Amino acid sequence: MSSSPYTVYLPAGPPGVSWSLPQGVRDTVALPCVVLADRAGFSEFAVLQRALRVVGVPSVRIDAGSAGASRVSGRVPGDVIDVDGRVIVPTVVWVRHFTPEAIPVGGESWCAWIGQLPAVHLPGGAPGRLAQLAGAVRRGVRVPSTIVTTDPPGAARELGCGRVVVKALGEHFAEVSPGVLEAAFPRIAAPGDLMPADRPVIVQEYVEHEEELRVYHLGGELRAFLVGKSAPEAIWRDEASVTVRPAHVPPDVATAARVLAADWGLRYAAFDFLLTRAGPVFLEANADGDWRWFEARAGCESVSLAAASMLRDLHDRSSALDLTGFLALRTFRGGE
Structure with a gap:
């Protein structure tokens, strides 16, 4: 855990949802569609949605921060849902950073709805x-040799290492209010620099x-x-x-x-x-590991492309359409 606080403020997203659909498809056509649920402050799904458009996979992206502005409904039992007046059949649902804390109103209900959509769920x-x-x-x-303890100095002595790594048991970031994340970074320390903790923490040998x-x-x-x-x-x-x-x-x-x-x-x-x-x-x-920062630093989009390929395959299997059949369906519906 870091010795000094670090706070991240995520930008708010635009109201509603982001669609990537074939041209000419009527709103009332129940179109097989990938559902992406995340946060506007993360760019992974924005890039992924563009890649899905290239490989011909319809998708809808729902932002947690503006989820309350959307209208959704679906009959039970049934695979068809209505999102803002457009009818889709979810094939794959990928959720990242879409948590109750991220949603200003009704967060538990929104997460429960996303989590129970009839589809293949990731991750x-x-x-x-x-x-x-x-x-x-x-x-x-x-x-690494690991001890969970409220006594980091004692754990460091037991491990017998010149340096140790101290980590939180939970997530590295906690959302203290919608759009505001506070970090609990791992930290490297000498045994003599450690103090007793008021909660269990992970103490590991430094490898x-x-x-x-x-x-x-x-x-x-x-x-x-x-x-x-x-x-x-x-x-x-x-x-x-x-x-x-x-x-x-x-x-x-x-x-x-x-x-x-x-x-x-x-x-x-x-x-x-x-x-x-x-x-x-x-x-x-x-x-929920992010990848766009690493891609940007490395000057590539290898993970985004692999993610799009994975979703295309899952989508095709889930909707019982191979890519050739889906492209034919696009042509047919575009002429309706």
């Missing part, structure tokens, strides 16, 4: 950090490593970046110092990411590994 619920570490160990994947590898798992496909940074929070506090470059995924890391994603039912997740001379060390998997 799936990743287990907490402790369950992740335990699951990795069961699969023979190395993890000497050559590089850090962020691996994105997208329906079995993997995309990765080598990341160089001076501290865990450098991406936020010292962005200019961080280096990012595309990377191949080592075979042992690829196996670990795919096995753990399968164990946890995750079609999508961002995995963090340390690359050491003795092999990879797993840190954590984030089912």
Whole structure:
């Protein structure tokens, strides 16, 4: 956890929803459609929606901050829903940062509605950090020596390390009010610099490593970046110092990411590994992990394109249409 506070203010989104649909489709045609639910302050789904347009997959993006301005309805049982007067059949629903805290009014109900739409849902619920570490160990994947405690100094002595990493048990960011995020960054510390905590925290050995590898798992496909940074929070506090470059995924890391994603039912997740001379060390998997910042630094859109490909395949299977059939349907409906 960082020794000084860090707050992020997310911009408000425009009212309503963002559509990407074939031309000529009437509002009353029940069109198979991908549903993206997120926050206006994150750019991942904006780029993804453009990529879906290129591959011919209809999509609708719902922003948490302006969800209350939308009109939705759907008969139960049934697969068809009405969003702002347009009728769709959800095929895939991907939710990122769409939480009750993000929605000014009726947040629990909006999240319950999104979560219960009849469709394939992404990314799936990743287990907490402790369950992740335990699951990795069961699969023979190395993890840092870890203690959960309210006594970080005692834990550091027990670990016998010159340096340790202290982490929160929960999310790195907490939304204290709609659009306002407060960070709880991991921090590296010497044992003598630690103080007792008023809540349980994670204390881990600091693992000497050559590089850090962020691996994105997208329906079995993997995309990765080598990341160089001076501290865990450098991406936020010292962005200019961080280096990012595309990377191949080592075979042992690829196996670990795919096995753990399968164990946890995750079609999508961002995995963090340390690359050491003795092999990879797993840190954590984030089912809501952002990717656009890494792509921008590396000068590519490899994750966005893989995400669009994954959604296209899920959409085609869910709607019982292959891409050729879908394009034919576009032509037919465009002539109606």
